[in-house]
Amino acid sequence: METLGDGSGSEGESDKEREEEALEAAALLRDRLRLSVISIASSHAKTLGMTISEPVVACIADLAFKQAEQMGRDVELFAQHAGRKSVNTEDVILSAHRNEHFMGLLRNFAQELKEKEPCMEKKRKKKASKNENKVQEP
Amino acid sequence: MEENFDPDLIHAIFKLVWSRRSKKVEGNEAIDLEQAGPSTSKKSRATTANASALKVSCELLRLFVAEAIHRAALIAEAEGIDTIEPTHLERVLPQLLLDF
DSSP states (O other): OOOOOHHHHHHHHHHHHHHHHHHHHHHHHHHHHHHHHHHHHHHHHHHHHHHEEHHHHHHHHHHHHHHHHHHHHHHHHHHHHHTTTTTTTHHHHHTTTTOHHHHHHHHHHHHHHHHSSOHHHHHHHHHHHHHHHHHHHH | OOOOHHHHHHHHHHHHHHHHHHHHHHHHHHHTTTTTOOOOOOOOOOOOEOHHHHHHHHHHHHHHHHHHHHHHHHHHHHOOOOOHHHHHHHHHHHHHHHHH
16 A cells, blocks of 8 residues: 555655765775875875874875865866866866865876877877978978 | 875765765755645765766875974974874864864
């Protein structure tokens, strides 16, 4: 026998299940991120010649997770604002707009990435056309 | 030279955030379009990211962690201690969060 009450009850349960699954997934990602943060943090501290206490690393790991979540929301909004469904590097660089120094660092990083990419064909074509132009200009 | 985050991990976190948002949007739409027929599918709204964007995101997060440690280390050094303690992190947290 199905009543409206039963219907809404079963929907509520599946929502709860989904929520629990999402929470579990988030916890797993949080742990993986914490491991990465621990290794990055320890290597940085070493280069500075200092040690970090555990609570500090845990705190930074939590903050990093929250930053990553916020970044995800920001870049999604930027991409949608630009009428795109796919996030590109410019969206990510924009999300660092609060600090010009970091924005510049990211721009350089993105530029280096572009140059390292296997776009050899494009480069060859560009170089070829440039050479042609040079030859034509006596 | 320096270690960095795994792009796949960052991608997974992004996907989690994006699916949360699309569920919210779907929920709101279901209320609005009850009588208008089936709402647009999730797939048409699903956000994606390209590989370089993920790498740059990893770099941004790495910068965040590095900056947090650098700033806290400066405070610790000024106090003449060689271990970064929570109090040092507390001092740098406001400006750090404003910068990111």
